[in-house]
Amino acid sequence: MSEESRMDRIRGEFSQAWALFLKDVRTYYLTPPMVMWGLALPLFMFFSFSVRRGLAPQTGIARLLALTTFFTASSAGSVIFPLERRARTYDRLMAAPMALITILLSRSSVGAFFAVGISLLSLLTGWALFGASVAQPALLTVAVILSAYSFSALGILVASGSAQSPGQIMMPSTLLRWPLLFISGIFVPLDRMGVWARGVSYLSPLTYAQDLLNHAVLGTGVQSIVLDVAVLALLLILFLGGASKLQRRSRKLGY
Amino acid sequence: MESEKAIEVSGLAKTYKKFLAVDHVDFDVRRGEIFGFLGPNGAGKTTTVRMLTTLLEPTEGSIRINGYDVSRQAYHAKRQFGVVPEESNVYTELSAQANLLFTGRLYRMPRGERERRTTELLKLFGLEEKQDVKAQFFSKGMRRRLTIAMAMMHRPAILFLDEATSGLDVQSARTIRDQVRQLSENGPTVFLTTHQIEEANQLCDRVAIIDHGKIAVIDTPEHLKAVFRSVQSVEVAFDRKDPGHRDALGMISGVSTVVKHGDKYRLYSDDLSAVLPEVMDYAHAKKLRIITLNTMGPSLEDVFLQVTGRQIGTVRHDPADKSLGRGSGKGRKGGNR
Ligand SMILES: Nc1ncnc2c1ncn2[C@@H]1O[C@H](COP(=O)(O)OP(=O)(O)OP(=O)(O)O)[C@@H](O)[C@H]1O
Numbered sequence: 001m002s003e004e005s006r007m008d009r010i011r012g013e014f015s016q017a018w019a020l021f022l023k024d025v026r027t028y029y030l031t032p033p034m035v036m037w038g039l040a041l042p043l044f045m046f047f048s049f050s051v052r053r054g055l056a057p058q059t060g061i062a063r064l065l066a067l068t069t070f071f072t073a074s075s076a077g078s079v080i081f082p083l084e085r086r087a088r089t090y091d092r093l094m095a096a097p098m099a100l101i102t103i104l105l106s107r108s109s110v111g112a113f114f115a116v117g118i119s120l121l122s123l124l125t126g127w128a129l130f131g132a133s134v135a136q137p138a139l140l141t142v143a144v145i146l147s148a149y150s151f152s153a154l155g156i157l158v159a160s161g162s163a164q165s166p167g168q169i170m171m172p173s174t175l176l177r178w179p180l181l182f183i184s185g186i187f188v189p190l191d192r193m194g195v196w197a198r199g200v201s202y203l204s205p206l207t208y209a210q211d212l213l214n215h216a217v218l219g220t221g222v223q224s225i226v227l228d229v230a231v232l233a234l235l236l237i238l239f240l241g242g243a244s245k246l247q248r249r250s251r252k253l254g255y
Numbered sequence: 256m257e258s259e260k261a262i263e264v265s266g267l268a269k270t271y272k273k274f275l276a277v278d279h280v281d282f283d284v285r286r287g288e289i290f291g292f293l294g295p296n297g298a299g300k301t302t303t304v305r306m307l308t309t310l311l312e313p314t315e316g317s318i319r320i321n322g323y324d325v326s327r328q329a330y331h332a333k334r335q336f337g338v339v340p341e342e343s344n345v346y347t348e349l350s351a352q353a354n355l356l357f358t359g360r361l362y363r364m365p366r367g368e369r370e371r372r373t374t375e376l377l378k379l380f381g382l383e384e385k386q387d388v389k390a391q392f393f394s395k396g397m398r399r400r401l402t403i404a405m406a407m408m409h410r411p412a413i414l415f416l417d418e419a420t421s422g423l424d425v426q427s428a429r430t431i432r433d434q435v436r437q438l439s440e441n442g443p444t445v446f447l448t449t450h451q452i453e454e455a456n457q458l459c460d461r462v463a464i465i466d467h468g469k470i471a472v473i474d475t476p477e478h479l480k481a482v483f484r485s486v487q488s489v490e491v492a493f494d495r496k497d498p499g500h501r502d503a504l505g506m507i508s509g510v511s512t513v514v515k516h517g518d519k520y521r522l523y524s525d526d527l528s529a530v531l532p533e534v535m536d537y538a539h540a541k542k543l544r545i546i547t548l549n550t551m552g553p554s555l556e557d558v559f560l561q562v563t564g565r566q567i568g569t570v571r572h573d574p575a576d577k578s579l580g581r582g583s584g585k586g587r588k589g590g591n592r
């Protein structure tokens with residue numbers, strides 16, 4: 001048997017990740033649970049908490065982007081993993097010659113790109129209807145993609161336990177996400193919070209995403225861009241690492 | 256790294272919580288052979304297959320697949336095999352063709368080969384006409400065939416089949432058995448599990464009999480046939496109860512053991528055709544009416560007891576100790592009660 005070179009091996013992992021990504025996009029995008037949790041929910045949140053208060057278009061856009069990256073990206077993992085575990089098709093991926101991290105990265109991309117797509121739509125709508133403009137388009141691209149990946153990984157982490165139906169995951173996942181939403185600086189800007197509230201808000205990943213998006217859309221933020229980016233990147237690594245640990249554990253327990 | 260042995264297993268054990276599902280088994284499977292794991296529900300067959308295919312981490316022991324250690328060289332080991340799990344697990348949202356093409360990509364097959372192999376397998380498994388239909392609209396048998404086709408996609412050196420024919424009607428089961436036999440002619444080594452003695456006999460070059468996580472014996476079907484024969488039985492019940500029946504029936508020539516189950520007597524013998532008329536004669540002579548008369552094929556539980564040297568009919572397993580978890584739905588239908 002000829003030994004593959006390291007390069008071939010990596011190229012192979014990429015092509016597997018890509019194949020898996022395409023399959024997931026084809027199978028899961030626009031399925032009822034994805035639309036419900038990933039599209040309807042963030043829009044509902046946005047309209048119920050923001051529009052009525054006569055928000056400036058740009059602030060509105062920054063907030064909508066934070067909401068969509070958060071809810072849309074984190075939904076994908078929570079929908080796909082339990083469905084595939086129940087159908088036992090997840091075993092196919094586990095038995096295929098590919099690294100676990102390849103599967104996790106490919107899956108993160110599924111949620112992330114769903115969120116990026118929705119964000120792009122929100123942005124275009126905001127621009128067309130209200131003439132909202134963006135201060136730093138390049139930074140916005142980075143901000144949306146990075147937040148989308150972090151939150152997508154969060155969704156995967158939550159779904160890496162033992163549950164076998166999206167219903168079983170959605171409860172804990174929602175219980176986790178709503179507090180993170182309400183303690184974050186998304187509805188009340190950080191600089192208008194009291195000391196305590198602000199301290200608590202730093203516990204939510206959403207705070208950093210919102211601040212980064214504020215930098216990109218409005219041109220001003222409360223913290224440094226570097227801090228926001230560093231925290232989001234670190235969280236991405238932690239979430240993926242945690243998910244990989246949980247999945248290894250379930251290979252021991254046998255579900 | 257080439258090895259004489261397709262599968263080498265030593266000291267393999269799996270504990271779920273505190274329950275020992277697979278109890279330190281050792282066996283080798285030679286290249287090219289069809290090797291069967293024969294055992295009743297809950298014996299530990301699926302647990303073993305899942306460990307061999309890296310889906311479950313063993314508590315103890317080592318596994319080599321074509322020479323590759325599954326825990327340390329998982330990537331290489333995984334390239335050697337295809338798996339057909341107990342439950343068919345096709346992507347129901349994809350068509351038969353898309354399922355196969357996707358599998359080809361997961362195994363890094365080049366595009367041309369992927370397409371050629373897909374066409375070939377759709378034909379081989381009689382799915383061409385349905386190739387564009389989503390698998391969710393497939394019958395159970397079609398899903399089974401597609402699952403097997405997917406496992407064969409990358410031309411694996413070893414094919415794992417966990418209860419390939421369970422839940423299928425006689426005709427579909429036969430088709431699948433024929434296909435497995437043909438495939439393995441010059442194809443992969445096959446490791447299969449089954450709880451049907453007949454299936455093991457027909458397909459396998461060697462059979463391991465497993466129960467309670469332990470392998471009792473590994474031998475060729477030819478050699479095992481003698482064992483299977485010795486645990487066939489006639490089951491009979493009369494209209495009148497009499498403690499004397501048992502001894503009288505035991506006197507019939509060719510009967511090795513008589514076991515009483517409720518109001519029925521079970522007579523073990525390796526020549527049932529000789530025993531049956533004698534039972535009738537006994538009923539006649541005593542003016543008894545026969546209420547039940549059945550011939551029973553060998554039950555796996557009995558085979559297991561026989562090869563482990565315990566006496567047939569004396570040891571009954573407490574079903575409660577094994578009825579947790581996935582194996583439970585089917586229960587233990589040894590036919591012994
Ligand atoms: N994830 C699990 N957690 C706890 N116990 C389990 C688990 N999986 C299997 N078991 C137990 O391990 C034992 C062996 O199960 P296994 O599925 O390997 O049996 P099997 O031989 O495949 O049976 P069947 O013919 O019913 O498929 C059973 O008693 C089962 O209840």
Ligand SMILES: [Mg+2]
Pocket residue numbers: 300301302341417418
């Ligand atoms: Mg089984």
